[in-house]
Amino acid sequence: MPTVHVNLADRSYDVIVERGILSHAAKEILGAGLKGKCAVISDQNVASLYAPALLENLGRHCIDATLHVIPAGEASKSLAAANDLCQELATQGHDRKSFVIALGGGVVGDLAGFVASIFYRGIPFVQIPTTIVSLVDSSVGGKTGVNLVAGKNLVGSFHQPRLVLVDPETLSSLAQREYRQGMAEVIKHAAIRDAEMLHEIAAINPQSRYLSDVLIARNIAIKARVVEVDEQETLGVRALLNFGHTIGHGIEASVDYGQLLHGEAISLGMRAALFLSEKYASLPHEASLLLTQIQMKFDLPMVLDQSISTESIMKKILRDKKFSAGKIQFILLAQLGNAIVSSSVNLTDMEEAIEWIRQPLPINCESGYNGKG
Numbered sequence: 034m035p036t037v038h039v040n041l042a043d044r045s046y047d048v049i050v051e052r053g054i055l056s057h058a059a060k061e062i063l064g065a066g067l068k069g070k071c072a073v074i075s076d077q078n079v080a081s082l083y084a085p086a087l088l089e090n091l092g093r094h095c096i097d098a099t100l101h102v103i104p105a106g107e108a109s110k111s112l113a114a115a116n117d118l119c120q121e122l123a124t125q126g127h128d129r130k131s132f133v134i135a136l137g138g139g140v141v142g143d144l145a146g147f148v149a150s151i152f153y154r155g156i157p158f159v160q161i162p163t164t165i166v167s168l169v170d171s172s173v174g175g176k177t178g179v180n181l182v183a184g185k186n187l188v189g190s191f192h193q194p195r196l197v198l199v200d201p202e203t204l205s206s207l208a209q210r211e212y213r214q215g216m217a218e219v220i221k222h223a224a225i226r227d228a229e230m231l232h233e234i235a236a237i238n239p240q241s242r243y244l245s246d247v248l249i250a251r252n253i254a255i256k257a258r259v260v261e262v263d264e265q266e267t268l269g270v271r272a273l274l275n276f277g278h279t280i281g282h283g284i285e286a287s288v289d290y291g292q293l294l295h296g297e298a299i300s301l302g303m304r305a306a307l308f309l310s311e312k313y314a315s316l317p318h319e320a321s322l323l324l325t326q327i328q329m330k331f332d333l334p335m336v337l338d339q340s341i342s343t344e345s346i347m348k349k350i351l352r353d354k355k356f357s358a359g360k361i362q363f364i365l366l367a368q369l370g371n372a373i374v375s376s377s378v379n380l381t382d383m384e385e386a387i388e389w390i391r392q393p394l395p396i397n398c399e400s401g402y403n404g405k406g
């Protein structure tokens with residue numbers, strides 16, 4: 034089974050990728066030194082599918098588990114939900130010797146990780162991600178948090194998981210749109226660090242929903258290597274993971290919840306970042322087209338709707354916590370597989386890029402890329 038080790042001194046951990054691991058998770062959890070009482074936090078969609086097998090396996094290995102189910106969706110990523118969970122954990126007898134298991138997608142992982150980081154001033158937690166976005170991205174790296182009315186992820190902590198268990202079989206239950214948005218993050222990781230992987234992604238049949246364990250592990254390893262050198266995003270290296278996210282977040286924040294999923298907005302943000310990469314990082318136009326074709330192959334949105342105004346996107350971008358220091362650190366591609374942090378991009382450039390992605394795609398993108406050549 035492919036295992037990615039995340040090397041962070043005394044906060045190091047393994048990400049184990051194995052089909053069916055959900056039903057024998059206890060062995061790995063005990064192997065990571067966790068035992069006793071645990072709180073499994075999941076959501077209404079995921080709990081009914083996967084919690085019974087997990088709880089049965091934990092029980093058989095004398096891990097005393099309580100189940101805590103939150104409503105599915107971004108609204109659960111709130112201080113109120115974190116407060117309710119802490120209360121529940123306390124009333125159900127959890128204490129500093131307990132640990133948390135996050136079973137679900139990004140919302141569950143971020144919230145459960147945050148709860149683990151504050152309950153009794155911090156208890157260990159295990160991530161069991163069940164969506165593509167969460168398994169290649171949010172479950173690894175220790176970012177936890179909740180949203181405020183003022184913005185997403187404005188309250189949180191760095192709290193690394195003790196173990197991440199990835200069961201690729203959970204991907205078969207994903208809705209088509211969830212699969213599609215997840216592929217945007219898979220493509221993003223390859224785009225910033227591994228051009229060869231982009232060709233492999235392009236050769237995947239999007240209808241199959243199949244991602245090999247090895248490809249998943251390699252994609253996770255891209256994130257792991259970045260986190261190892263810049264755990265708390267202070268050196269400008271972890272920021273590379275934000276390729277497509279500056280304008281993407283602005284777009285996501287400008288629409289009603291659900292109109293564009295995170296990965297869909299990031300896909301539009303990547304197209305804008307490609308435009309700026311050609312302008313400021315000498316990215317060859319053919320490389321830009323190739324990435325665009327791969328995004329299109331997975332049916333990701335590439336053309337920004339006229340109803341979303343540039344003014345509103347720019348307002349959200351300027352409110353983004355990434356701009357708190359007043360400086361724009363924009364992630365560009367110098368080549369496929371080589372992302373850089375640039376300070377050349379100004380606000381007018383971003384407005385131009387937002388206008389650019391309203392344009393229909395060039396004809397030679399429409400044919401779709403099949404991974405050959």
Ligand code: GLY
Nearest residue numbers: 170174176271274
């Ligand atoms: N998703 C970006 C990061 O974890 O830094």
